[in-house]
Amino acid sequence: MGLDPLGVELRHLVALAAVGRHASFSRAAEELGYTQSAVSQQIARLERLVGQPLVERPGGPRPVRLTAAGEVLLRHAEAIRARLTSAAADLDALAGGTSGTLRVGCYQSVGVRILPRVLREFRARWPAVRVELTENEDDGWLLQQVERGELDVTFVVLPLPDGPFAVMDLLADPYVVAVRPDSPLGLDGGPVSLRDLATQPLISYARMRDVHAIENRLGDPALRDQIVFRSHHNGTILGLAAEGVGAAVISWLSVDPHRPGLRVVPIAGVSPRIVAIAWHRDRYQLPAAAAFTDLAHTVALTERSLMRDTLGS
Known part of the structure; x- marks a missing residue:
């Protein structure tokens, strides 16, 4: 018997994730605010829908753990949670229109040389939008934030790791x-x-x-x-x-x-390394995010001219 996707409910997957985190039905119940029997029932229902055990129950004080099938399903559950988080962010963005918050990821060199000029122009054109900056020298970590819907755009260096990303090249940085x-x-x-x-x-x-x-x-x-x-x-x-x-x-x-x-x-x-700006290709892109990206491209053109004048290339 295969998985019946139409019968699976989000609460079943949430319960599975909690049991996996805590290796305990009782602690999972405490986290979720359910009774232990309610968590057990949700896991049992999910196992019937999947057609195979998802949790090993050794009995007594020994911790429970997910089976191989449980681990596989949990990975998909985490992906579903990430997409729902992104959906919530998209709905907030759509409701916000031209106001609200634009969340930007950045690393140090771009933060010093490009970002200040982009923000100067952006604030003049989008005064009702607050820019929230997240800084990290590991652009791989910043891309994870984009994938989870916690950043709208981020500066990166190509090549990108695999993921649901769209990208615009900004400049070659020798x-x-x-x-x-x-x-x-x-x-x-x-x-x-x-x-x-x-x-x-x-x-x-x-x-x-x-x-x-x-x-x-x-x-x-x-x-x-x-x-x-x-x-x-x-x-x-x-x-x-x-x-x-x-x-x-x-x-x-x-x-x-x-x-x-x-x-x-x-x-x-x-x-040279190629500096770019990336966003989630499957999410609704804020008009402010698109404007920010275009401004970054314009500022990068100015930086290219300074680079040629200094390095003679």
Whole structure:
């Protein structure tokens, strides 16, 4: 007998999730505000609809646990919960019209170089919309918030992980080396090569998606052994480079172009990271979110011009 999807109710799935979390019918009942017998009845009903056991009941004081079938169904239940959360967010957005809150995800370099100009223009055009900012250096975490309906848009770096995302490219953000003015790197005025970096102590970003780690983006895993310091704070990275602790290998957007005591040199033969903005492709997109995305694209064009003037590319 297969699953009868028309007979499954949300309360059955909620009960299954609670039992899975607590490994106990009684504690699940306490969380949900039900009696223990009510939770047992809901699980039993769900098992009849599925046609196989979902919970192992060893009896006595030993904890219960989900069967393999229960784990499979729970994963689908969590996906259903996420979609319902997104639906609630969509309904709130639709009711809010041109007012309410726009929830934006961001990481540091974009937050310093692009976001302020976007917000200046956005506030002038959408004064009734409050922007709520969520910051995290791991854009994978930010994308999870988009998928759960907890963010409307987020800045990201391509490639994206699998998921229900739509994306707009903003700009190519080349990798550079920031060093003291007296460093031998790039003194001839040209870009440095990976070979030039081979003997240098390096400074770079701390933990992020593996695909974005500097040693992976530069295509040379051996660089990992040369990294003497990692930080999520661009100011810390640049400060260490200015003191000669090492050469900072970062992206252009992570550099403060007005900071004294540093020289910025392009890296030859390395593809730039692509900065983009993403949203949930299956959700209703707020008009304010679409306007924010368009403004981000316009500001990115200005940043490209500054980059060309500074790096000569």
